[in-house]
Amino acid sequence: EADIYQTPRYLVIGTGKKITLECSQTMGHDKMYWYQQDPGMELHLIHYSYGVNSTEKGDLSSESTVSRIRTEHFPLTLESARPSHTSQYLCASSESGDTNSPLHFGNGTRLTVT
Amino acid sequence: GDSVTQMEGPVTLSEEAFLTINCTYTATGYPSLFWYVQYPGEGLQLLLKATKADDKGSNKGFEATYRKETTSFHLEKGSVQVSDSAVYFCALSSWAGTALIFGKGTTLSVSS
Numbered sequence: 344e345a346d347i348y349q350t351p352r353y354l355v356i357g358t359g360k361k362i363t364l365e366c367s368q369t370m371g372h373d374k375m376y377w378y379q380q381d382p383g384m385e386l387h388l389i390h391y392s393y394g395v396n397s398t399e400k401g402d403l404s405s406e407s408t409v410s411r412i413r414t415e416h417f418p419l420t421l422e423s424a425r426p427s428h429t430s431q432y433l434c435a436s437s438e439s440g441d442t443n444s445p446l447h448f449g450n451g452t453r454l455t456v457t
Numbered sequence: 458g459d460s461v462t463q464m465e466g467p468v469t470l471s472e473e474a475f476l477t478i479n480c481t482y483t484a485t486g487y488p489s490l491f492w493y494v495q496y497p498g499e500g501l502q503l504l505l506k507a508t509k510a511d512d513k514g515s516n517k518g519f520e521a522t523y524r525k526e527t528t529s530f531h532l533e534k535g536s537v538q539v540s541d542s543a544v545y546f547c548a549l550s551s552w553a554g555t556a557l558i559f560g561k562g563t564t565l566s567v568s569s
Contacts, residue, residue: 376556384544384562391556433500443489443508446557448500
């Protein structure tokens, strides 16, 4: 049972539109992450946060932005969607202070930009 | 930098066959190692983990042993089922790491 929720599950949108992918977790985790998963299934870290008002860019350059105003909420925004943004986006969280802590993943948002 | 290399898939097996998915890693220090599984249409779930050399992680009939001498963490299962069809990811967490580093994933398809 998922304790981390992503909405929408699927989104088809036209080029140039602004979109926000929602991610919420009920576990009180400080660390949260966004991964982009390509069609070959490889995962790329695009953003992460260690807590409220903390956001950092990940290993893969992304035109998206994130915010962390509340512990439980970590939305991702694309100001102007392009076909190259078509992908699956996975949100995850983990407890802080322990590198052995596993990641808890949401079920993902599959974004298609036409 | 730290990295994880998995065997390429897809891996196609018949039900009750033996499964091995190879995973090797490069890391400084003493990383923790993980296997995650992704079923169709879902996010990733932790399958098992090992935090130090010679540890064996196990869950749902799957096992993997942390081998420091060969820098490996191969996933094994003695008898696969159709329900094991999924994508399997090997990952490591280094002490200085920002987040987990994932391999590219291996797709397993089991037929009855």
